[in-house]
Amino acid sequence: MSKIWHLRKQENGYVLTSGQTEYPCLIGKNGLIDAAEKREGDGATPKGCWPLRALLYRSDKIDRRQFPSKMSIPSRAIRTDDGWCDDANAPYYNQLVRLPFAGSHEKLWRGDGLYDVILPLGYNDAPPQAGKGSAIFLHCADAATKHTKGCLALRHRDLFTLLQQSDGSSYINI
Secondary structure (H helix, E strand, C coil), X not given: XXXXXXXXXXXXXXXXXXXXXXXXXXXXXXXXXXXXXXXXXXXXXXCCEEEECCEEECCCCCCHHHCCCCCXXXXXXXXXXXXXXXXXXXXXXXXXEECCCCCCEEECCCCCCCCCEEEEECCCCCCCCCCCCCCCEEEEECCCCCCECCCEEEEHXXXXXXXXXXXXXXXXXX
């Protein structure tokens, strides 16, 4: 049975809810946008009900055994040469790529901890439509983070708590 987490606006920001529990959640710097209006680089988070597609993590910082064994989504450690293509003209748009990569991309191996755990959401990926937005992740946030570039972000401990409740067929309703 799928688990659906809901994003909800509160007086002082957004929360991701799971049952009765609420976790402070960051969204894109330009707020929420209808998925049909989403564009690459607009800084907005697309509305919709998006499945978790994969679990990517930094194995030098996080032990795989911290994640639930029942997760049915693909998981793997992030490599130093992993990137995500955000080049709308590239054949690998909105996909994991190996660096160096000639097109525009985002490095997944980061020093700030925000990508210690990444869950790509099933937005614009089946198949990707050029320019409709890429790299919509659920990822980590820290105390200095005020917004994302269009993703969702939770504090490390909240993200791990939610993952413990997941069976891998979870969705996020934005």
